[in-house]
Amino acid sequence: MSERLWSKAIFVGYEWDLWSQREHMALLKIEGVFAPDGTEFCLGKRCAYVYKVKDNKVTPGGKPNKTRVIWGKITCAHGTIVMVHVKFQRNLPAKVIGLRIRVMMYPSGI
Amino acid sequence: MPWQKKPFSQHVRKLQASITPGTILIILPGRYRGKRVVFLKQLSSGLLLKFVITISTKIDISSVKIPIHFTDAYFKKKKLPKPKHQEGEIFDTEKEKYEITEQRKFNQKAVDLQILPKIKVVPQLQGYLHSVFSHK
Numbered sequence: 335m336s337e338r339l340w341s342k343a344i345f346v347g348y349e350w351d352l353w354s355q356r357e358h359m360a361l362l363k364i365e366g367v368f369a370p371d372g373t374e375f376c377l378g379k380r381c382a383y384v385y386k387v388k389d390n391k392v393t394p395g396g397k398p399n400k401t402r403v404i405w406g407k408i409t410c411a412h413g414t415i416v417m418v419h420v421k422f423q424r425n426l427p428a429k430v431i432g433l434r435i436r437v438m439m440y441p442s443g444i
Numbered sequence: 445m446p447w448q449k450k451p452f453s454q455h456v457r458k459l460q461a462s463i464t465p466g467t468i469l470i471i472l473p474g475r476y477r478g479k480r481v482v483f484l485k486q487l488s489s490g491l492l493l494k495f496v497i498t499i500s501t502k503i504d505i506s507s508v509k510i511p512i513h514f515t516d517a518y519f520k521k522k523k524l525p526k527p528k529h530q531e532g533e534i535f536d537t538e539k540e541k542y543e544i545t546e547q548r549k550f551n552q553k554a555v556d557l558q559i560l561p562k563i564k565v566v567p568q569l570q571g572y573l574h575s576v577f578s579h580k
Contacts, residue, residue: 337578339472339579341579438472440473440494441495442497443494444460444497
């Protein structure tokens with residue numbers, strides 16, 4: 335039994351206006367969220383893009399390891415397709431489009 | 445004036461109505477993630493309140509006495525002093541390790557002794573608290 339405490343999501347792309355892309359905001363599609371009340375539950379939750387690199391780096395609460403994180407927060411819902419806007423502390427790299435982002439269950443309001 | 449910004453230490457900590465002493469909670473982040481715990485009391489710093497899921501199960505702990513000195517200062521992580529290098533002892537000074545004080549062990553036992561009987565009263569609750577929450 336796995337110990338996953340986060341929801342699966344996919345980084346669909348960056349925010350767009352009519353002609354250009356704005357990389358400071360990301361669009362996420364969260365697994366299991368099909369209706370607007372699903373996105374309402376997700377607002378304000380923290381998101382993480384987790385990746386591994388060659389060098390070791392200090393991990394809080396553990397030994398230095400190769401895992402790194404870019405943290406973000408879900409800011410608002412996106413349209414009727416039930417996606418979600420996320421602002422990351424650093425912009426996500428474009429090669430992550432289509433890859434896994436973790437949506438944490440905190441800060442929780444239940 | 446109420447609209448002036450207050451420093452963090454003076455912020456009002458609101459607690460969700462669903463969290464009362466005796467509620468079972470699931471801790472979300474950190475070393476104890478997924479663990480199910482019993483809520484005892486709210487500390488003045490409001491620590492952790494946004495990082496748990498509340499479960500509707502509650503146990504009655506109205507008669508449990510929680511030591512008064514359970515405050516934020518008691519739970520704050522203690523910074524160990526780094527060993528100062530003296531002459532001729534550069535490689536001999538040992539690092540101080542974190543040791544659990546006797547007072548902590550005593551307090552832990554005192555609270556456990558009061559709460560464990562309350563948990564055992566509810567059927568299957570002890571096993572439930574043992575188990576870990578996860579998505580799958």
